[in-house]
Amino acid sequence: MAGNWKMNLNHVEAAGLVQKLAWTLADAKYDASKSAAAVIVPFTDLRTVQTLIEGDKLPLQFGAQDVSTHGSGAYTGEISADMLAKLNCDYVVVGHSERRDYHAETDEIINEKAKVVLAAGITPIICVGEKLDIRKAGEQVPFVLAQVDKVLAGLTAEQVAGSVIAYEPVWAIGTGEVATPEDAQEVCGAIRVRVAELLGQEAADKVRIQYGGSVKSSNVVDIMAQPDVDGALVGGASLDAEEFAKIVLFYA
Ligand code: PEP
Numbered sequence: 548m549a550g551n552w553k554m555n556l557n558h559v560e561a562a563g564l565v566q567k568l569a570w571t572l573a574d575a576k577y578d579a580s581k582s583a584a585a586v587i588v589p590f591t592d593l594r595t596v597q598t599l600i601e602g603d604k605l606p607l608q609f610g611a612q613d614v615s616t617h618g619s620g621a622y623t624g625e626i627s628a629d630m631l632a633k634l635n636c637d638y639v640v641v642g643h644s645e646r647r648d649y650h651a652e653t654d655e656i657i658n659e660k661a662k663v664v665l666a667a668g669i670t671p672i673i674c675v676g677e678k679l680d681i682r683k684a685g686e687q688v689p690f691v692l693a694q695v696d697k698v699l700a701g702l703t704a705e706q707v708a709g710s711v712i713a714y715e716p717v718w719a720i721g722t723g724e725v726a727t728p729e730d731a732q733e734v735c736g737a738i739r740v741r742v743a744e745l746l747g748q749e750a751a752d753k754v755r756i757q758y759g760g761s762v763k764s765s766n767v768v769d770i771m772a773q774p775d776v777d778g779a780l781v782g783g784a785s786l787d788a789e790e791f792a793k794i795v796l797f798y799a
Pocket of ligand 1: 553719760
């Protein structure tokens, strides 16, 4: 269960939310082996979150929301995968629809980002998903599978087995519109089949597939009941410690 904070919370507020989340989970006897929980935070919060999680041994993982395709050098404003690895980031989200929409990221760029993240020893959370016009035309499965083919191009079976693919229908992100559990299963199941076709059944069984789009504690149980949904990428609801803790504890 990954909570994407997007461009919210400064490093002081980040400390408060991570601590409250950890205490809430601890009070509820959270079992990390049943549901791994990660916060995906702005770059400026990473050091604070890392210090808290590692120093206090909190049962949380953490990650960044984006990465540069470049290794180092004259790329003002960019952050490299090695910089994130040095901070012990567990995850980097690549290809979030907000990066695709507002920063013109293509599947090819996202594929490059996934490769640099994996090369740095970090797990990428690779996002795919259709917009409303595609969904209305009933083209969501072929559209998303075409994205999958491009974002996974050149990755090995072992790399994909250790990655996360997040299916996020764009029309459901931050809108309150949730895909039905059956909608989520239709596309997540098709993604798993495509990974099997491309890289073999073992990679398909091991890759973790998340659904994202207006996930809340009130709908997470039905979404997680779907056989090919292994987790959720949560935006707005992850900014409330108690609500995100309930999502993480969906199995309770
Ligand atoms: C997201 O940002 O990836 C997301 C799914 O947002 P929300 O949960 O707010 O729809």
